[in-house]
Amino acid sequence: MAKDDVLKEFITLPGVGMSKAKLLYSGGFKSMDDLEKASMKEITARKGINKKLATDIFEFFHPEGKAKEEKLPPPPPPEEEKDEPAKEKPKKDGRADELVKHGVDLYKKGKWGQALQSLSEAIRMDPVNEQALIVRGDIYQEREKYDRALESFEILIEINPDSDVPWVKYGDTLLALDRESEALACYKKALEINPENEEAAEHLTEHERMRTFIEGLDEKLQGGIPAKHVVLICGRAGSMKSSLAYSILYNLAKHERTKAVYLTLEQSRSSLLRHMKKLGFDPKRVSGLVVNDLDDMVIVDMAVLRKETALEDLAKVNWLDSIIKQIKDYKKTFGCDIVAIDSMSALYSLTNFTNPRTELFIFFEKLRDIGVTVLLITEMFDPVKEIFGTYGVEEFLADSIIHLKTEKSGKGTNLFLGVVKMRETNHDREYYPLIIDKHGFEIVHD
Amino acid sequence: MFMILQNGLTLMDLESKMEEYMHPLFGEMASTTIERQKSKLGIEGKKLTREEYIELIGAIRKLCKSMAGEAIATRIYEGLIDIVNQEI
Numbered sequence: 001m002a003k004d005d006v007l008k009e010f011i012t013l014p015g016v017g018m019s020k021a022k023l024l025y026s027g028g029f030k031s032m033d034d035l036e037k038a039s040m041k042e043i044t045a046r047k048g049i050n051k052k053l054a055t056d057i058f059e060f061f062h063p064e065g066k067a068k069e070e071k072l073p074p075p076p077p078p079e080e081e082k083d084e085p086a087k088e089k090p091k092k093d094g095r096a097d098e099l100v101k102h103g104v105d106l107y108k109k110g111k112w113g114q115a116l117q118s119l120s121e122a123i124r125m126d127p128v129n130e131q132a133l134i135v136r137g138d139i140y141q142e143r144e145k146y147d148r149a150l151e152s153f154e155i156l157i158e159i160n161p162d163s164d165v166p167w168v169k170y171g172d173t174l175l176a177l178d179r180e181s182e183a184l185a186c187y188k189k190a191l192e193i194n195p196e197n198e199e200a201a202e203h204l205t206e207h208e209r210m211r212t213f214i215e216g217l218d219e220k221l222q223g224g225i226p227a228k229h230v231v232l233i234c235g236r237a238g239s240m241k242s243s244l245a246y247s248i249l250y251n252l253a254k255h256e257r258t259k260a261v262y263l264t265l266e267q268s269r270s271s272l273l274r275h276m277k278k279l280g281f282d283p284k285r286v287s288g289l290v291v292n293d294l295d296d297m298v299i300v301d302m303a304v305l306r307k308e309t310a311l312e313d314l315a316k317v318n319w320l321d322s323i324i325k326q327i328k329d330y331k332k333t334f335g336c337d338i339v340a341i342d343s344m345s346a347l348y349s350l351t352n353f354t355n356p357r358t359e360l361f362i363f364f365e366k367l368r369d370i371g372v373t374v375l376l377i378t379e380m381f382d383p384v385k386e387i388f389g390t391y392g393v394e395e396f397l398a399d400s401i402i403h404l405k406t407e408k409s410g411k412g413t414n415l416f417l418g419v420v421k422m423r424e425t426n427h428d429r430e431y432y433p434l435i436i437d438k439h440g441f442e443i444v445h446d
Numbered sequence: 447m448f449m450i451l452q453n454g455l456t457l458m459d460l461e462s463k464m465e466e467y468m469h470p471l472f473g474e475m476a477s478t479t480i481e482r483q484k485s486k487l488g489i490e491g492k493k494l495t496r497e498e499y500i501e502l503i504g505a506i507r508k509l510c511k512s513m514a515g516e517a518i519a520t521r522i523y524e525g526l527i528d529i530v531n532q533e534i
Contacts, residue, residue, distance in 0.1 A: 269513065300514045305475055308509060313478040326473030333470045334521070 006031055011185060013057055020158070023048040036061040096126035104135055112139050128159050134169065141173050149173045164194035171203065178426075180207055181223050206424075210258070210338060210373050213251035214244070215442035216432070217417070225400060226424050227337075230367050232344075232395065234378045234388045235404035240415060240436070242267070243279055244404065245340040245375045247441055250281045252338060253297035259335040260297040263323070265346035269301035280438045298334075306350075319350040320359065324366045331372060340375040348390055356391045364397040388420065399423045405431060417443050460499075460533045467525045468506070471514055479506065496534045503527055 003025060009032050010021035027046030029035050035043070035057060043054040103118035116139055122132040137152030150173050156166035171186030184207055190200040209224035218224045225231055235241045245262070252258035264272055276282075306314060323341065330336050341347065353359055367374050376398070378389055388395040388403065395401055401420040406413050418431035432443035461480060468476035483505045484490040489498050503526040510519035 269515075298514050298518055300471060300518075301512065304509065304513045305472065305479065308482055309475060309478055310482065313475075313482070317474050317478075322473035322475060325469060326471070329473075330470035334518070 001031060007182070010035075011189065013060055016053070016057065016161075020049065020053065096122045096129050096132070099125070100129060100132045100135065103132070107135065107139060112143060115139060127155075130156060130159065133159075134165070137169055137173070141169075141176065144176070146173050146177050162193060164190040164197045164200065167193065168197065168200050168203075171200070175203070175207070178222075180209075184208065184223075210248070210252060211256070212248050213255070213440060214247070214417070214434075215440065216445055217419075217443050220443075220445075221419065221422060221427055222425055225373060225422070227373050228368070228371055229399035229423065230364055230374045230376065230397070231400040231402060232376050232378045232388055232398045233402050233404070234380050236380050236383075236406060238413075239404035239406050240434075241377045241379075241404055242272070242342050243276070243436070244402075244417075244441060245342065245377055246272070246276050247279075247281055248375065249297055249338060249340055250276070251440065257296050258337045261327070261330060261336050261339045262297065262299045262342065263302060263327075263339060264299060264342045265302045265306075265350070266343060268303055269299050272299060272301075279436065280440065300330075314350070315352075317350075319347055320363045323347065324363070324370070327367075327372065327374075328370050331370060336372050338373040338375070340377065343377040343379055344394070345379045345381075345390060357393050360391060360393055361397060364394075368399075395421070400425075403431075404434065460529065463529045463533070464503075464526055467529060468522065471510060471518065471522060479509070483509070496530065499530045499534065500527070503530065 006025060007021045010016050010024055010029075013021075013035075016024070023046060024035065024043075027049070029038065029046075038058075040054055040058045043049060043057055044051055049057075099118050099122035103115045103122065106112075106118060107115035116136060119132045119136040119139070122129055123136065126132070133152045133156045137149045137156070140146070140149035140152060150170065153166050153170040153173060156163075157170060160166065167186045167190035171183040171190065174180075174183035174186060184204060187200040187203045187207075190197050191204065194200075205227075208227040209218075209222065210227050211218050211224040212221070233241050233245050249258075249260035249262055253260045262272075267275075327336065327339055330339075351359075376394075378394065380387065381390070386403070388398075388401050398421070400422040403418045403420050405416040405418065407416065408414075415434045416431040417434040418429060419427050420429065430445075432445050435442050435444060464480060465476040468479065472479050480502070481490065483502055484494075487498075487501060487505060489502065494502065503523060506526065507519050507523040510522045513519075
C-alpha cells in the first residue's frame with residue numbers, strides 16, 4: 001500500500017492527525033495491521049507518541065481493554081505528591097481571551113502581522129486556546145503560509161480530535177497545497193464526527209474522484225475521474241473502449257464496493273461476460289461482494305429487450321428519455337454510483353433526432369442531474385479526423401474525454417491512451433502506451 | 447374503462463405499480479414488455495386471474511435474468527409478486 005494511503009488510514013485513528021500518522025509511519029508501522037499487532041510498549045517507544053495516544057491507539061484495536069493487562073511501568077506520582085513545588089501550568093485566563101479578541105479585531109482591519117503577534121502571545125499564555133489557534137491558522141492560510149496553517153490546525157486536532165471544525169480547516173489547507181486525496185480523507189473524518197457538516201459534504205461532493213484502476217493513470221488525474229462527471233471513452237473500432245470501461249466498473253465494484261451498472265445496447269451480456277473473463281475480469285470475483293442481496297456490479301443487456309419488443313413498439317420509445325428514466329429509477333431502487341452506456345452509436349441508431357444538438361444537450365444535462373458518474377462509450381468513425389462524437393457536440397457537452405488511439409506498427413497495432421479533456425483536473429495531454437495483462441490495464445510512462 | 451378486480455382496484459392500478467417497479471430495468475419499455483409477455487403467453491386483452499399474473503411475472507423474471515442476471519431478476523420477481531399479493 002502506498003504511503004499516502006496508509007497515512008489516510010492512520011488519521012482515522014483516535015487522536016491521530018497527519019503529523020502523528022507520519023511519526024507512526026516513520027517509526028516502522030507501515031499498515032493498520034502493523035499497528036494492530038503492536039504492543040503498547042512498542043507504540044509508546046516511537047518518537048513523538050505519548051502514552052495517552054499509544055493507549056488510545058492500542059485500545060482502538062483492542063477494545064476489550066488489553067492495555068490494562070499489559071505490564072506497564074508504574075505511572076509517575078501525581079505532581080502534588082512530589083516534594084518539589086508543582087510546576088506552574090499555563091493558565092487560561094481572561095488576558096489570553098482579550099488578546100484573541102484584539103487579534104481578531106486587528107485581522108479584520110487588515111493588520112494581519114500585528115494580529116498574528118497578538119494571537120501568538122495568546123497561545124503562549126494559553127497553548128490550548130482553540131479560538132486563537134483557529135484564527136491564527138486561518139490567517140496563515142489566507143497569507144498562503146500553508147505549513148504554518150497546518151501546524152495550527154494539527155494542534156487543534158490533537159487538542160480536540162472529536163471536533164469536526166479543525167478537520168475541515170486542515171482539509172482546506174491540504175487542498176490549497178494540491179494534496180487532494182489527504183484533504184478528502186480529512187473531510188470524510190469531519191463528516192464521521194458530524195454528519196451535518198455541510199462544508200465537508202460539499203467539498204467531498206466537489207472533489208470526490210472515481211479511481212480508474214488503470215495503473216499509472218490515477219496519479220496523473222489527481223486520484224481519478226471526478227465523481228458525477230459525464231465521461232466520453234472514445235476510440236475507433238478495436239481500441240478496447242468497452243474493455244476499459246468495464247475494467248473501471250469492475251475494479252471499483254471489487255475494490256471499493258462501488259455500485260456499478262454496465263448498460264449494453266449491442267453486445268449481449270453473455271458475450272460480454274465471456275470476453276471480460278478472458279481478459280481477467282471474472283465477474284464471480286465481484287459477485288462475492290454482495291450488498292443488499294445484489295451484486296455490486298450489474299450488466300444490463302438492453303439488446304435482449306430490443307429483440308423481445310416489436311419494431312413498431314420500439315419506434316414509439318424515446319430512447320434518450322428511457323435511458324435517463326432507467327438509470328434514475330435504478331439508482332433509487334438498487335443504488336448506483338457509476339454507469340457505463342455501451343454504446344452511444346447504438347443509442348443513436350434507436351433515436352430519431354429532430355434537432356440532435358439540442359436533444360443531446362438536454363440528454364447530457366439530464367445525465368448530470370442524476371448524480372452518478374457516467375461513462376459513454378463512443379465510437380469514432382472518421383478514419384482521419386479526431387471527432388469525439390457522431391454529432392460533433394458531444395466533446396463540448398462531456399466533462400471529460402478519454403481517447404483510446406490505435407497506431408499501426410509493423411504487422412501489429414499499438415494502443416495509446418490520452419486524456420483530451422477533464423474538467424476540474426490538472427492533467428497533461430500526452431498519449432501514453434496502454435497495455436493490458438493479467439493485472440489489468442496500465443499506461444506506460446517514465 | 448378499467449377492469450375492476452375483486453377488491454375494487456382497477457387493473458390499471460395493479461399494472462401501473464408493476465410497470466413502475468420494472469422501470470429500473472426496463473425504463474419506458476416496461477409497459478410494452480408487460481403487453482409483449484402477455485401476448486407470448488396468450489393472455490392478452492382480458493382480465494387476468496391471480497394465477498395468470500403469477501405466470502406473467504414468471505415470464506418477466508426469465509427475461510430479467512437474461513437481461514441482468516439472477517440477483518436482479520429475483521429482486522424484480524419478488525417485488526412484482528408482492529404487488530400482486532397486495533392487490534389481489
